[in-house]
Amino acid sequence: MRRIETRFAELARARRAALVTFVMAGDPDLETSLAILKALPAAGADVIELGMPFTDPMADGPAIQAAGLRALHAGTTLAKTLALAADFRAHDRTTPLVLMGYYNPIYVHGVRQFLAEAKKAGVDGVIVVDLPPEEDSELCIPAREAGLAFIRLATPTTDAARLPAVLAHTSGFLYYVSITGITGAGAPDVAKVTAAVARLKQHTDLPVAVGFGVKNAASAAAIASIADGVVVGSALVEAIRKSLDEAGRPTPGSVAAVTGLVRELAAGVHAAARGFARTGQSA
Amino acid sequence: MKPEIPNSFRTGPDERGHFGVYGGRFVAETLMPLILDLERHYEAAKRDPAFKAELDHLLTHYVGRPSPLYFAERLTDYAREKATGGRGAKIYFKREELNHTGAHKINNVLGQILLARRMGKSRIIAETGAGQHGVATATACAKFGLECIVYMGAVDVERQKPNVFRMNMLGAKVVPVLSGARTLKDAMNEALRDWVTNVENTFYCIGTVAGPHPYPAMVRDFQCIIGEETRAQMLAAEGRLPDSLIACIGGGSNAMGLFHPFLDERQIEIYGVEAAGYGLDKKHAASLAGGRPGVLHGNRTYLLMDGDGQIEEGHSISAGLDYPGIGPEHAWLKETGRVIYLSATDDEALAAFQLCAKLEGIIPALEPAHALARAVEIAAEKPRDHLMVVNLSGRGDKDLFTVADHLGGM
Numbered sequence: 015m016r017r018i019e020t021r022f023a024e025l026a027r028a029r030r031a032a033l034v035t036f037v038m039a040g041d042p043d044l045e046t047s048l049a050i051l052k053a054l055p056a057a058g059a060d061v062i063e064l065g066m067p068f069t070d071p072m073a074d075g076p077a078i079q080a081a082g083l084r085a086l087h088a089g090t091t092l093a094k095t096l097a098l099a100a101d102f103r104a105h106d107r108t109t110p111l112v113l114m115g116y117y118n119p120i121y122v123h124g125v126r127q128f129l130a131e132a133k134k135a136g137v138d139g140v141i142v143v144d145l146p147p148e149e150d151s152e153l154c155i156p157a158r159e160a161g162l163a164f165i166r167l168a169t170p171t172t173d174a175a176r177l178p179a180v181l182a183h184t185s186g187f188l189y190y191v192s193i194t195g196i197t198g199a200g201a202p203d204v205a206k207v208t209a210a211v212a213r214l215k216q217h218t219d220l221p222v223a224v225g226f227g228v229k230n231a232a233s234a235a236a237i238a239s240i241a242d243g244v245v246v247g248s249a250l251v252e253a254i255r256k257s258l259d260e261a262g263r264p265t266p267g268s269v270a271a272v273t274g275l276v277r278e279l280a281a282g283v284h285a286a287a288r289g290f291a292r293t294g295q296s297a
Numbered sequence: 298m299k300p301e302i303p304n305s306f307r308t309g310p311d312e313r314g315h316f317g318v319y320g321g322r323f324v325a326e327t328l329m330p331l332i333l334d335l336e337r338h339y340e341a342a343k344r345d346p347a348f349k350a351e352l353d354h355l356l357t358h359y360v361g362r363p364s365p366l367y368f369a370e371r372l373t374d375y376a377r378e379k380a381t382g383g384r385g386a387k388i389y390f391k392r393e394e395l396n397h398t399g400a401h402k403i404n405n406v407l408g409q410i411l412l413a414r415r416m417g418k419s420r421i422i423a424e425t426g427a428g429q430h431g432v433a434t435a436t437a438c439a440k441f442g443l444e445c446i447v448y449m450g451a452v453d454v455e456r457q458k459p460n461v462f463r464m465n466m467l468g469a470k471v472v473p474v475l476s477g478a479r480t481l482k483d484a485m486n487e488a489l490r491d492w493v494t495n496v497e498n499t500f501y502c503i504g505t506v507a508g509p510h511p512y513p514a515m516v517r518d519f520q521c522i523i524g525e526e527t528r529a530q531m532l533a534a535e536g537r538l539p540d541s542l543i544a545c546i547g548g549g550s551n552a553m554g555l556f557h558p559f560l561d562e563r564q565i566e567i568y569g570v571e572a573a574g575y576g577l578d579k580k581h582a583a584s585l586a587g588g589r590p591g592v593l594h595g596n597r598t599y600l601l602m603d604g605d606g607q608i609e610e611g612h613s614i615s616a617g618l619d620y621p622g623i624g625p626e627h628a629w630l631k632e633t634g635r636v637i638y639l640s641a642t643d644d645e646a647l648a649a650f651q652l653c654a655k656l657e658g659i660i661p662a663l664e665p666a667h668a669l670a671r672a673v674e675i676a677a678e679k680p681r682d683h684l685m686v687v688n689l690s691g692r693g694d695k696d697l698f699t700v701a702d703h704l705g706g707m
């Protein structure tokens with residue numbers, strides 16, 4: 015089943031962008047995390063990115079670093095993340111689920127084993143921050159062979175010379191990082207992002223989702239008007255953090271804290287007028 | 298799987314930055330164009346006689362090179378007293394602690410700062426553990442009028458205060474890192490986060506033979522002056538090459554600088570000494586002895602981690618060795634068997650620190666004290682005509698408070 019392609023095609027027909035939500039597996043604990051995952055689609059998430067916690071997330075800002083540490087303290091492992099994905103998939107057969115994280119836990123787990131287990135769990139794709147095209151033989155090529163999308167990040171520093179290499183083995187969608195910086199940092203400059211997305215679209219038929227720095231309904235709407243997807247992460251994990259009690263435990267309001275924000279973001283995305291002619295997608 | 302024994306140990310890395318299976322370029326896309334750009338500039342600089350001339354001039358007049366190769370007579374006598382059967386090698390020190398700023402770190406920093414200038418970068422960032430690399434970077438930035446930001450784990454800021462003060466005096470901004478374990482690996486994470494944020498004007502000056510390609514090779518090349526001088530000096534002193542080399546290993550730059558020029562003289566025994574902390578069965582920072590291959594900070598190498606690939610905190614009394622990884626070239630040299638990797642505990646390093654101070658009138662840093670601990674033992678097993686070189690990578694002023702704490706005050 016090609017859930018990612020199907021979802022983006024449906025949304026293209028509906029002429030709106032996808033809301034892509036990131037949460038960390040096992041944050042604040044596995045049980046709450048599953049409840050959050052299950053509630054996300056109804057709240058308006060079109061695609062789910064599930065973070066695989068890592069001790070040393072080099073591209074992440076304080077919010078996602080902290081979410082990863084909460085998850086690790088709660089005993090999250092890669093195996094448990096995969097089990098969480100499977101539990102979600104048993105409950106939801108259509109929402110695309112993408113695992114996002116860093117290479118070391120996957121490498122240590124064993125690439126082939128990880129891919130087989132992820133596929134079996136109903137995962138649709140992976141995003142691995144520290145695997146540029148130069149290291150495609152590590153995971154990107156095996157992932158595609160295993161039937162999983164390998165979603166690549168393109169950034170403001172990806173120049174015209176590099177873009178073909180970045181796009182070469184990318185599948186599912188392209189994730190455009192709107193700023194040079196870490197997750198949760200400054201707000202994107204919409205004019206610059208517009209130009210960057212237009213440039214990417216000249217070179218690929220893949221949907222382009224834009225993330226890093228989208229925090230609220232207004233910024234989500236702005237991005238939604240110029241891209242095929244809007245990724246929100248730090249704001250959601252911050253909502254989780256704020257819902258915790260003093261000992262860092264979830265409260266009865268934890269799930270609602272996330273879904274409430276997702277509803278607002280979704281409203282922003284749904285209200286956004288699509289400002290560009292869609293290219294290449296089967297509508 | 299044992300890697301093939303190559304014809305030469307000195308040809309690595311390949312064009313993708315691999316030493317055997319180790320090394321590589323495991324970085325976020327944002328940084329990828331930057332490290333490719335760095336590689337191009339470094340390759341050009343390497344071929345430019347003007348670059349080498351400028352660096353050589355600085356090494357002579359600013360750093361004070363060549364550093365002496367010194368016969369440590371009383372330490373040699375001490376090892377011979379402990380030896381049986383009339384054994385006991387002749388121990389020489391390569392006196393990197395006499396360099397300006399007190400460690401080998403400045404050799405690499407000046408190379409990188411000259412490169413940064415060629416690339417037109419105005420803002421320099423660095424990570425530091427013991428503070429020696431931070432001090433060296435702050436020093437070079439002061440000399441060349443460059444902005445300098447040093448990331449240092451909050452724990453290390455506390456235990457290496459004299460160096461924090463020095464960096465401040467030199468005009469650098471020291472940023473205490475509060476994430477993770479608040480030591481060297483977290484400082485490196487934070488420096489990488491800075492670099493992805495400030496891509497236009499910033500040069501990341503890495504302090505050891507780690508990070509994504511081309512750093513491990515570039516830092517090694519800048520440190521190779523240590524081994525090259527040692528070769529000439531030993532030939533002058535003894536009329537032949539040394540029989541063994543020994544150096545401590547944090548990330549592995551002082552060791553690689555001494556070892557690399559000698560790797561193809563296969564008769565020479567080469568020893569790297571990792572930090573065994575409280576002991577290899579307890580908390581330590583010996584990635585080769587206690588770690589497994591993994592991927593962190595841009596390269597594949599041996600790492601201390603749990604079964605799930607989460608990085609574990611190292612422990613060493615020495616902030617400069619307290620890193621859960623090691624340069625990828627060392628990982629490869631271990632697997633090929635060319636270099637023998639040993640370790641020394643906190644207590645052994647403390648004992649060697651005091652021994653060196655009392656016998657030679659040289660207060661070593663705690664980092665090379667690890668090498669000294671193993672050197673005395675190995676020397677005692679070698680014949681009297683065996684020539685051993687210990688890399689005295691730094692001086693111990695920065696460690697006086699730490700040592701005093703451990704010895705119960707002064």
Ligand SMILES: Cc1ncc(COP(=O)(O)O)c(C=O)c1O
Pocket residue numbers: 400401426427428429430504505506545546547548549550551552616617618662664665690691692
């Ligand atoms: C004096 C000294 N020696 C050794 C090291 C360890 O680094 P490396 O293994 O890169 O030489 C340090 C690091 O701070 C140091 O200050």
